Amino acid sequence: xxxxxxxxxxxxxxxxxxxxxxxxxxxxxxxxxxxxxxxxxxxxxxxxxxxxxxxxxxxxxxxxxxxxxxxxxxxxxxxxxxxxxxxxxxxxxxxxxxxxxxxxxxxxxxxxxxxxxxxxxxxxxxxxxxxxxxxxxxxxxxxxxxxxxxxxxxxxxxxxxxxxxxxxxxxxxxxxxxxxxxxxxxxxxxxxxxxxxxxxxxxxxxxxxxxxxxxxxxxxxxxxxxxxxxxxxxxxxxxxxxxxxxxxxxxxxxxxx
Numbered sequence: 001x002x003x004x005x006x007x008x009x010x011x012x013x014x015x016x017x018x019x020x021x022x023x024x025x026x027x028x029x030x031x032x033x034x035x036x037x038x039x040x041x042x043x044x045x046x047x048x049x050x051x052x053x054x055x056x057x058x059x060x061x062x063x064x065x066x067x068x069x070x071x072x073x074x075x076x077x078x079x080x081x082x083x084x085x086x087x088x089x090x091x092x093x094x095x096x097x098x099x100x101x102x103x104x105x106x107x108x109x110x111x112x113x114x115x116x117x118x119x120x121x122x123x124x125x126x127x128x129x130x131x132x133x134x135x136x137x138x139x140x141x142x143x144x145x146x147x148x149x150x151x152x153x154x155x156x157x158x159x160x161x162x163x164x165x166x167x168x169x170x171x172x173x174x175x176x177x178x179x180x181x182x183x184x185x186x187x188x189x190x191x192x193x194x195x196x197x198x199x200x201x202x203x204x205x206x207x208x209x210x211x212x213x214x215x216x217x218x219x220x221x222x223x224x225x226x227x228x229x230x231x232x233x234x235x236x237x238x239x240x241x242x243x244x245x246x247x248x249x250x251x252x253x254x255x256x257x
Contacts, residue, residue: 011074015070016055016072018067020065025228040208047228075173091118091170092172093173095178096167096178096180100159106147107143110165111165112126115129133168137168160180160192172203173203175205177207180192193214221234222240
């Protein structure tokens with residue numbers, strides 16, 4: 001099975017502002033996300049990292065009294081323009097949350113859930129999708145003999161890899177991660193990190209992380225946020241090893257939590 005990935009895909013954010021009621025949560029965000037690279041968003045708690053990530057697939061609008069202004073361009077299209085099909089936007093964005101949320105059904109049905117929604121009914125194709133994406137998530141060998149067992153019986157690390165496979169099965173262009181290894185043990189975290197390193201050649205990955213170690217290990221590009229603003233962005237060497245801004249230096253040195 002070949003993956004339908006557009007290697008020219010990119011995300012350009014122009015003057016993005018987000019307001020929760022009267023609180024200015026994101027302030028004039030301007031950034032281009034590198035294509036087919038892993039971008040890590042770092043910063044102290046409450047700085048706007050997750051708010052920014054939720055703008056990518058418009059989950060930000062699940063909150064009440066939200067106002068979003070500016071342009072959020074995905075492949076040249078502003079995803080916040082009126083009358084755009086939100087389900088199509090979200091199909092492009094595979095999402096891994098802090099904790100895995102497998103659907104209350106079998107391992108097999110978790111993987112085929114998305115393809116079935118999008119019209120795939122051929123049993124042979126669905127079987128192939130299940131095997132292909134469980135292998136993509138390095139989970140096939142562990143579960144191939146119990147595909148029709150409840151997904152909730154898996155370990156939390158296996159559940160997170162299952163959620164990754166489920167997200168990949170709808171062939172997104174982008175993978176979003178909101179601290180996807182924070183609830184995992186070190187071995188399971190290593191599995192996910194290694195998978196990201198492999199997948200970034202096929203997908204554009206944007207990852208929120210509190211772990212500077214993780215950012216140094218797997219990121220190509222780093223965005224440092226503070227109080228709703230992007231303070232500094234660039235390569236790992238530029239932002240984490242040789243930061244120019246004093247706030248970035250303070251955060252990297254552990255003086256801002």
